[in-house]
Amino acid sequence: MNVMLRLIFISSLSLVLSLSAQSQATFTLASETLGGSATSVEEFNSFGCTGENVSPQLSWSNVPEGTKSFAITMYDSDAPTGSGWWHWVVFDIPHDVSALAESAGNIEKELMPEGAIQSITNYGVPGYGGPCPPENHGFHQYVITVHALKVDKLGLDQNTNPAIVGYYLWNNTIAKASIVTYYERKK
Numbered sequence: 001m002n003v004m005l006r007l008i009f010i011s012s013l014s015l016v017l018s019l020s021a022q023s024q025a026t027f028t029l030a031s032e033t034l035g036g037s038a039t040s041v042e043e044f045n046s047f048g049c050t051g052e053n054v055s056p057q058l059s060w061s062n063v064p065e066g067t068k069s070f071a072i073t074m075y076d077s078d079a080p081t082g083s084g085w086w087h088w089v090v091f092d093i094p095h096d097v098s099a100l101a102e103s104a105g106n107i108e109k110e111l112m113p114e115g116a117i118q119s120i121t122n123y124g125v126p127g128y129g130g131p132c133p134p135e136n137h138g139f140h141q142y143v144i145t146v147h148a149l150k151v152d153k154l155g156l157d158q159n160t161n162p163a164i165v166g167y168y169l170w171n172n173t174i175a176k177a178s179i180v181t182y183y184e185r186k187k
Contacts, residue, residue, distance in 0.1 A: 025062050029146045029177040033057040033102050038142065038183040044087075044123070044132035049185070055088065055105030055128035060098055060146045064175040067148040068095050071169055073162075076131070078140040081122075086162035087142065088128045089119045091169070092153050104128075115153075119160045126158045131183035138184060145178040 034042065034056035043051020058072065071091035079085035088105055093116045104111040105128020107118060123129040133140040147169050154168045 042130045044130040049132035057102040071147040135187040
């Protein structure tokens with residue numbers, strides 16, 4: 001009986017270690033500058049908001065095989081629009097890039113990797129547009145996602161609206177990983 005219990009224990013332990021190793025190898029998005037709640041650093045600086053509008057540093061790891069480029073999106077499904085709000089849309093990030101510097105979403109700073117395109121957001125301009133929920137509307141959830149794509153380029157430009165970019169992403173995504181952060185404005 002002891003031998004049987006040991007075999008079951010060893011088999012179970014092997015399975016747990018195997019599953020643990022597999023879960024650690026998943027496509028992952030992380031940030032050194034953004035936590036579970038956004039701050040005035042990330043907050044937009046228009047539409048009644050007075051933040052610094054600084055895009056977070058992002059890095060990704062365990063890239064899936066076959067990835068030819070990446071895209072980054074930031075979306076607020078809690079926006080009172082009926083269709084949410086796209087805060088950041090970046091695509092054609094080269095396959096050998098695994099991080100974006102803080103403030104890369106600022107078009108004027110030219111911190112994006114060569115070839116990457118930041119298209120227009122629901123603010124009507126390209127580049128990062130931080131959280132700016134209506135006052136007293138409660139916490140909004142912001143989902144920042146990196147998409148591993150099966151194509152080098154989407155064939156779109158910086159004037160492409162977020163819904164069209166989303167359609168192309170949906171058709172070309174191999175895998176994706178996200179960070180969720182929250183932000184609220186009180187009067």
